[in-house]
Structure formats: structure tokens, C-alpha cells
Amino acid sequence: MRERPAGRLDLRHFERRDEPLRELHPDELLVENVLLSVAPAARAVMDTDTYRPRLVVGETIPSTVIGRVLRTPSGGPAVGSLVAAFGAWEEYSILGSAQVRRLTIPAPLEHYLSVLGQNGLTAYFGLTRIGQVAPGETVVVSGAAGGVGHLAGQIARLLGARVVAITGSAEKNTVLTTQLGYDAAVNRRSATFVQDLSETVPEGIDVYFDNVAGPVTEAILPLMNRHGRIVCSGATSAYDGGAREAPGPAGLALAVITRSLRFEGFLVADFRDEWSAATTVLRDWSSSGRLVPKESVTTGLDSAPAALIDLLDGRNVGQAGVRLRPDPPHAFE
Amino acid sequence: MRERPAGRLDLRHFERRDEPLRELHPDELLVENVLLSVAPAARAVMDTDTYRPRLVVGETIPSTVIGRVLRTPSGGPAVGSLVAAFGAWEEYSILGSAQVRRLTIPAPLEHYLSVLGQNGLTAYFGLTRIGQVAPGETVVVSGAAGGVGHLAGQIARLLGARVVAITGSAEKNTVLTTQLGYDAAVNRRSATFVQDLSETVPEGIDVYFDNVAGPVTEAILPLMNRHGRIVCSGATSAYDGGAREAPGPAGLALAVITRSLRFEGFLVADFRDEWSAATTVLRDWSSSGRLVPKESVTTGLDSAPAALIDLLDGRNVGQAGVRLRPDPPHAFE
Structure with missing residues (x-):
């Protein structure tokens, strides 16, 4: 530097x-x-x-x-x-x-x-241990085309969830839905983003796997189901542009209280004892072509x-x- | 109305x-x-x-x-x-x-x-089930003189924690430290609030029991220890004055991610199966004078x-x- x-x-x-x-x-x-x-x-x-x-x-x-x-x-x-x-x-x-x-x-x-490194483990532990994704739940992934995000969406599907991507471009969304198995994708730069998102999650959101933080979380909050989980994996919206003092999501406390939401961060190092077992799962998924990095x-x-x-x-x-x-x-x- | x-x-x-x-x-x-x-x-x-x-x-x-x-x-x-x-x-x-x-x-x-109603149960489940307070930990309670708060501080002490109050007045703080067993108390309206708070928690904060939300959370975040828990019990700062659109705490995502924090809301109804057992504990504590409503x-x-x-x-x-x-x-x- x-x-x-x-x-x-x-x-x-x-x-x-x-x-x-x-x-x-x-x-x-x-x-x-x-x-x-x-x-x-x-x-x-x-x-x-x-x-x-x-x-x-x-x-x-x-x-x-x-x-x-x-x-x-x-x-x-x-x-x-x-x-x-x-x-x-x-x-x-x-x-x-x-x-x-x-x-x-x-x-x-x-x-x-x-998939066999930090990002695969981040997606895996974020979904299984923090998000505790269950079959049939709806999972939304932001930064869904990123190093962690493109794996998180695929892993959430392997766990039995319906998965919606949020990215910043229609081109990336096409790749995610046609090649990586996302059930739907929304462009956060679209003028109709909030409505688009709402329409893709008719049964609400059970787990939000957040790679970006910032304004997207405000659009997510009203759609979270009771006992929903927000997995804080990354905050790319705050990384570039001096936005580290950016305000948190408006209405967060009231949403969290009234719907018993959990908003939780983690580091891959928190699960060091389980790295080896998780890597074996990730290797099986990727070598069999079910998880495509x-x-x-x-x-x-x-x-x-x-x-x-x-x-x-x-x-x-x-x-x-x-x-x-x-x-x-x-x-x- | x-x-x-x-x-x-x-x-x-x-x-x-x-x-x-x-x-x-x-x-x-x-x-x-x-x-x-x-x-x-x-x-x-x-x-x-x-x-x-x-x-x-x-x-x-x-x-x-x-x-x-x-x-x-x-x-x-x-x-x-x-x-x-x-x-x-x-x-x-x-x-x-x-x-x-x-x-x-x-x-x-x-x-x-x-103590035997909604507020006692809120304090009890918030500390035991969401905050998972362990002996020797430092617990900070905001709105510490309120209906939930004045019980939460006492219960946290009964669970073996060191307990610091945040209220909006020096008079209330005197009551809390002299009559209700709080180890220390800080006035959030003081010009030196952030520094006062920091000095009362030399070992950092393990559990923040939040009854007020808003700006106090921003002062708390830098002091939270790794794997700290923020128990979202109330948001009184947002209740009066049309502040329900108030921004969330700045820097929340980065703090949550880098220190594996959990920020979690709940309703007493989430623990309905345990009301009876909890009420027995609260009755024992209050009838023996260890918990003073x-x-x-x-x-x-x-x-x-x-x-x-x-x-x-x-x-x-x-x-x-x-x-x-x-x-x-x-x-x-």
C-alpha cells in the first residue's frame, strides 16, 4: 500500500x-x-x-x-x-x-x-451454523455473485432451501439463475428493487446471508419472517468509499424485537475444529458437480x-x- | 386514543x-x-x-x-x-x-x-436464553431504571455477572447503585458518557441488555468483547418522537462480523413453555429479598x-x- x-x-x-x-x-x-x-x-x-x-x-x-x-x-x-x-x-x-x-x-x-478455502467455509458455516437453514426455507443472498456469495446460494440449495440472489447487475443475475441454480435474482440497482425483492419471496425470508450490509438490509428487514436469521458475512458496501461510519439499517431494533430476529456475525476461525469435516463435505459436493465454483x-x-x-x-x-x-x-x- | x-x-x-x-x-x-x-x-x-x-x-x-x-x-x-x-x-x-x-x-x-409478570420474564429469558450470561461476565443494561431494566440488572447479578447501568439521570443511578445492587452506573446524558462508560467496563462488555436502542448502541459497540451478545429487549428511544425511522447504529455490520457478535430480539411468548418454571425462580428470588421489584x-x-x-x-x-x-x-x- x-x-x-x-x-x-x-x-x-x-x-x-x-x-x-x-x-x-x-x-x-x-x-x-x-x-x-x-x-x-x-x-x-x-x-x-x-x-x-x-x-x-x-x-x-x-x-x-x-x-x-x-x-x-x-x-x-x-x-x-x-x-x-x-x-x-x-x-x-x-x-x-x-x-x-x-x-x-x-x-x-x-x-x-x-470452495475448499476460506470462502467455501464461510458460506458453509454461515448457512449451517449461524443461519441454521432448514429444507423448504427461503434464503436470500446479497453479493450473490461474489467469492462467498456464489457458493452460499448453491450450498443453500443443497441444504434444501429456495434461494434468491441480490447483485448489482442483470448480467450477473443471468449467470446465477442459468448456471448456478439460483431460483430467482434481483438487481439492487433497479428502480423497482424493493418491489422486485418482495415479489420473489412470497413466503417471506427465513435467512438473509448478507455480504454487503448497508441499504440492502433495510429492504430485507420488512420481509423477514418471525425467528428469521441475518447472517453477517461481509459488508462490502462499507469497504470502498469511506463508508465505514455509514448508519446501520433504519428500524432495525423494532424489527428485531417484534419478530424475534437474530443478526449475527462470525469468523471462519470460530469453527476451526470443524474445518476438516466441512472441507470433506465441500469437496464431495464440488467433485460431484453439485457445487460449481x-x-x-x-x-x-x-x-x-x-x-x-x-x-x-x-x-x-x-x-x-x-x-x-x-x-x-x-x-x- | x-x-x-x-x-x-x-x-x-x-x-x-x-x-x-x-x-x-x-x-x-x-x-x-x-x-x-x-x-x-x-x-x-x-x-x-x-x-x-x-x-x-x-x-x-x-x-x-x-x-x-x-x-x-x-x-x-x-x-x-x-x-x-x-x-x-x-x-x-x-x-x-x-x-x-x-x-x-x-x-x-x-x-x-x-417481577412475576411480563417484565420479570422478559428480563429473565433475555439474560438466560438470549444473553446466556455466565458468571464473571460483564453485563450492561440500558434503560436500567425501567420496568424491565431494574429487574434485569438484579437478575444479571444473581447469575454471577458484574452489572453496569445506563440511565438518563444521576438520581436514578444513585438508586440503582445504592438500593438495587448495580456495580456501577453511567448517565447517558452526560457530556462524558462515552468515556464514563468505557471506564466502567475495563474488561469489555459480554452482554448488552438493550432497552432503549438508538445512539447508546453506538457507544456500546466498540466495547463489546468477541462473541458478545446484544439482547434487544426494547427500543424506547424510538417510541416517542416519531423516531421509528431512526438510523440503526453506525458501524454495526463491521463490528458484528469482526467480533462475532450476536444481536438478537425475542418475545416472552417465544418461551411460553418455560413460563411456569421461570416464575418459580423469580418468586423464590423476590420472596427471599434477593430480587427487589x-x-x-x-x-x-x-x-x-x-x-x-x-x-x-x-x-x-x-x-x-x-x-x-x-x-x-x-x-x-
Whole structure:
């Protein structure tokens, strides 16, 4: 980060910098990165304290990294094996050995940024543990074409729900309803959004899986059924444009009280003990074609800033990522 | 209700009207009311759809009533016995037999408006079932001198928590800390409120029991601990003054996501199966003096509007009510 963004993100906020590798501590790994994630949270941390303090100028943009182990401490993953970790937009990452997740299930590496990674787990735990989706319920997903959203809608259907997408474009909605099994989709930029939404949920909303926060929640609230659940997964509307002080949804307290609603946030780390079991489920769904991850991957470290800007402008369906080099041989331990 | 209030409540919004008793349906009771509740929700229903559609002009203000059965269907409570029900500000109520709760535990009748009534159950279920208060946790209660709040603080202490009150006056805070066992109290009208609050919760807030909603929640959010719970019990700040469209708390989504917070509403009716067990606990606590209900009871139906206005102006500690006649003899079945 060359400059802290105050509003919309721009290429001038980034610079590529070369630095010599520092010495490794005894418990650290050196990893050659193959793939990096590009996600809305990267924008948030550029000027907002989130699950970590905001970046200072000169720090590297944090991201998931998928890479190959070059050096390893004793007891660490084998040299040459593949790991995923929370690293940054960099060619090589130095990682604490406790931080890395070994990749043992053979799958396209891109899937470890999406369905088999943080986003798949976010969608899965958000729907099953926070949303507690039951068969026959109506689930609405906002940011439905995003890295988490496009998986959440499909998973909600696999759980037996009827699923409605909210995105910012008719083109994305067409992809979601024709290719990814959403039952209906609404464009939040349409002048008739509130009415459109209401018409697509004739039986009300049981679970709202929220990736965007902001004004969309106000349109959702009057449609929530008693004992409805709002799963707070992301707040992309607040990430770009200095909107972190944006007011919360009007009428929230009264709606929550009178209809016994639950509005709940979570981090994937809250369910660490269940990651392995959940990943097995997600792998079964994706390898059998019932859960289709979409990825939009650009090439080269220099492509990452523009990929993030495109993402925030709402131009992608699915998970955005950057590929730094081809898949290494002997990938899975 | 003579006139729908658009802002602050005034005596002109009310009138007393005499109407002949209508015929009873076969499953209805006729009850001579002894006590009526005066509660912030009465203001809310005058211009807002809540758990019921808002009142139309000419309707009677809804309230809890405690009364003596004058006529009863076969299988109903005995003539002369005492019941509680959701009725209205009226001398006599006609009630469906399924609606009434028989009062069988001998106690001062005022307690059935507070600790043994709706408010005691609201505080109890809010803390135990929604807030899931654990010993050693820090609980903050807003509207802490109100009908629900003054019980919630005491119950939270009985559950082993450290309890901090928020009210709108230093006088009320003195009552709460010297008579009702609150560990500390903060005045939300003080210029140093945010700092005062922060200093009273050095270990952060685990449970916020919210009776007021609005700006206080914004001061609370940065102090909430990971996995904190916000119990949405009331929204008095939105009841008077046409503020039902007031924006929700700024920064809510980001706080909820990054600290895995839960923001949850409930109705006492959600826990109907547990009313009896909970009432036994509340009776034990109150009869042994560990839980001290405070009541502020005026006399005569005509005193009800002014009592509600006083309540909304924040002049009471404890439960407000109106007594229509002395306790009847042979009160408990």
C-alpha cells in the first residue's frame, strides 16, 4: 500500500516493491506462492480496523496464499508440498508453521481459494451454523455473485432451501439463475428493487446471508419472517468509499424485537475444529458437480490491484485470484 | 386514543370514554380490573406496527391487566379468582379464556405487573436464553431504571455477572447503585458518557441488555468483547418522537462480523413453555429479598396517560402501574 485510500480505490494506492528475503526464524517456512486471493476484505483493511489493525502505509496487502514449501522447520510440511495460509500479495511468503494448512485433497489449486478455502467455509458455516437453514426455507443472498456469495446460494440449495440472489447487475443475475441454480435474482440497482425483492419471496425470508450490509438490509428487514436469521458475512458496501461510519439499517431494533430476529456475525476461525469435516463435505459436493465454483484469475503480481478494483466495481462472478506461476509438480502430500 | 401522536406524547392524545359492556361470547371471561400496566410499548403501538398493527383512533391503549373474574365460561377460572391477561386501559376487560393466566402464587398483586409478570420474564429469558450470561461476565443494561431494566440488572447479578447501568439521570443511578445492587452506573446524558462508560467496563462488555436502542448502541459497540451478545429487549428511544425511522447504529455490520457478535430480539411468548418454571425462580428470588421489584403506582384510570408521559420522560424507577380498586378478598385460587 503506497497511499491510504480515503474513498474509491485507485491504482495509485499501490506500488510493487522488491525487498530481499529476511532470515527465517527456526519455526518458520518459506513458501513460493502460486495463487493469491483478491477479496473485498483487502480493501477494508486498507483504512479500517477489522479483525486486525488497519494497514500502515508500506505494508503489503494481506490475502490468502497457496504455495509450495521451499524451506521448512523440522516437523513442518515437506519441502515441495502445497500449503494454504494467510499471507500477502507477494511472490514468497514467510509463514509461521502453526499458520499453514497442508493441502492433502487433490483438486484444482484455484478451488483452495474458493470452495475448499476460506470462502467455501464461510458460506458453509454461515448457512449451517449461524443461519441454521432448514429444507423448504427461503434464503436470500446479497453479493450473490461474489467469492462467498456464489457458493452460499448453491450450498443453500443443497441444504434444501429456495434461494434468491441480490447483485448489482442483470448480467450477473443471468449467470446465477442459468448456471448456478439460483431460483430467482434481483438487481439492487433497479428502480423497482424493493418491489422486485418482495415479489420473489412470497413466503417471506427465513435467512438473509448478507455480504454487503448497508441499504440492502433495510429492504430485507420488512420481509423477514418471525425467528428469521441475518447472517453477517461481509459488508462490502462499507469497504470502498469511506463508508465505514455509514448508519446501520433504519428500524432495525423494532424489527428485531417484534419478530424475534437474530443478526449475527462470525469468523471462519470460530469453527476451526470443524474445518476438516466441512472441507470433506465441500469437496464431495464440488467433485460431484453439485457445487460449481467460479473463478476469475488474472496472471502476475502486478495484476492484483486492478483485479481488486474490478471486484469492488462489481465486474466479476465468483472468486477473484491471481496466479503467479504454473502449478508445481507433486502437488499433494 | 383520541388522536394519533406524531411526536412527543401529550394528554390531548387521550380521552376517557364510557361504553356499555357488550354481550360475552361463550368462551369469554368478564374481568374487573384491579391493576393496569403503564409501559413504553403503549407509546410504540400508538403510531407504529409492532407485534400488532398500530392502534386506530378510538381504540383503547393495550396493557397488561390484573383483575378478578366476574363471569367465566365452563372450565374457565373460578368467579372471584385472580387472572392476568393482555387487555387494555379499561375498568372491565372481556378476555378469551385461552388468553388469561391464573394467578396462583400468593404475592403482592403489583408484583404481577413486574417481577412475576411480563417484565420479570422478559428480563429473565433475555439474560438466560438470549444473553446466556455466565458468571464473571460483564453485563450492561440500558434503560436500567425501567420496568424491565431494574429487574434485569438484579437478575444479571444473581447469575454471577458484574452489572453496569445506563440511565438518563444521576438520581436514578444513585438508586440503582445504592438500593438495587448495580456495580456501577453511567448517565447517558452526560457530556462524558462515552468515556464514563468505557471506564466502567475495563474488561469489555459480554452482554448488552438493550432497552432503549438508538445512539447508546453506538457507544456500546466498540466495547463489546468477541462473541458478545446484544439482547434487544426494547427500543424506547424510538417510541416517542416519531423516531421509528431512526438510523440503526453506525458501524454495526463491521463490528458484528469482526467480533462475532450476536444481536438478537425475542418475545416472552417465544418461551411460553418455560413460563411456569421461570416464575418459580423469580418468586423464590423476590420472596427471599434477593430480587427487589420497584413499583410506581398511581390511582384511578384517569391517571394512566400522565403516568405514561412521565415514564417516557424518564421520571420513574421501576415498574409503572395504575390501581383501579383495592385488592379483592380471596385473591388466589
